[in-house]
Amino acid sequence: MPRFAANLSMLYPQHGFVDRFAAAAADGFAAVEYLFPYAHGRAELAAQLQAHGLQQVLFNAPPGDFEAGERGIAALAGRQDEFRRGIAQALAYAAALACPRLHVMAGLEAPGVDLAAMRDCYLGNLAWAAQQAAGQGVDILIEPINRRDIPGYFLNRQDQAHAIVHEVGAANLKVQMDLYHCQIVEGDLTAKLRQYLPGGRVGHIQIAGVPLRHEPDLGELNFPALFDELDALGYDGWVGCEYRPRGDTSAGLGWLNKATRPGR
Numbered sequence: 001m002p003r004f005a006a007n008l009s010m011l012y013p014q015h016g017f018v019d020r021f022a023a024a025a026a027d028g029f030a031a032v033e034y035l036f037p038y039a040h041g042r043a044e045l046a047a048q049l050q051a052h053g054l055q056q057v058l059f060n061a062p063p064g065d066f067e068a069g070e071r072g073i074a075a076l077a078g079r080q081d082e083f084r085r086g087i088a089q090a091l092a093y094a095a096a097l098a099c100p101r102l103h104v105m106a107g108l109e110a111p112g113v114d115l116a117a118m119r120d121c122y123l124g125n126l127a128w129a130a131q132q133a134a135g136q137g138v139d140i141l142i143e144p145i146n147r148r149d150i151p152g153y154f155l156n157r158q159d160q161a162h163a164i165v166h167e168v169g170a171a172n173l174k175v176q177m178d179l180y181h182c183q184i185v186e187g188d189l190t191a192k193l194r195q196y197l198p199g200g201r202v203g204h205i206q207i208a209g210v211p212l213r214h215e216p217d218l219g220e221l222n223f224p225a226l227f228d229e230l231d232a233l234g235y236d237g238w239v240g241c242e243y244r245p246r247g248d249t250s251a252g253l254g255w256l257n258k259a260t261r262p263g264r
């Protein structure tokens with residue numbers, strides 16, 4: 001049976017961010033993830049996790065100027081010092097929150113950019129980040145993201161991500177496999193799971209309905225079959241629920257009750 005983590009950046013939008021921890025716990029979630037913790041103090045977030053019996057399983061390293069449209073700086077030449085400061089900040093939060101995974105966003109391609117140079121910069125930054133995180137027992141994750149949601153995003157395909165992980169060669173550098181993005185870019189999800197999960201290089205999975213990124217039971221994907229496939233492949237990691245609720249979050253969790261029911 002998959003283990004599901006509530007993505008607090010998207011779920012429970014009727015609550016302020018800090019109040020979403022309690023809402024997730026009340027709905028039976030044992031773990032949470034979100035995009036960025038940096039607007040809140042480490043002690044404040046740790047207290048929420050402890051108060052509600054939750055595990056922090058994932059968040060993102062600083063992405064550059066997110067409000068201005070930046071979506072990561074790991075592949076952006078000339079930003080290496082800023083990238084390293086961001087990783088140091090993220091690892092301090094990871095230590096305080098006992099979080100074992102950090103997602104590092106690559107960034108956007110600019111017109112006329114040298115893609116080979118971007119890739120070289122990306123690999124160098126990922127190698128450095130993985131080395132820094134290893135001593136803390138933290139995995140660095142990279143996520144292929146579709147260009148409909150984030151036009152120009154550098155990393156788009158599973159094979160591209162796994163090639164980068166292989167080339168860097170760090171044991172704690174892994175792929176964050178978002179089935180929503182994977183379906184939009186390349187599809188064939190069952191085959192992709194069978195191809196990549198046995199290698200041990202998928203560090204986290206995320207889900208959402210396709211095409212509108214609502215609940216997993218809305219749209220074109222057969223998530224019950226995909227959950228069965230995760231079980232058959234022995235996946236014991238977390239599945240992040242990174243979707244935008246069509247209505248009230250709690251009222252839309254019928255899919256979760258079915259997925260976690262014994263003998264489903």
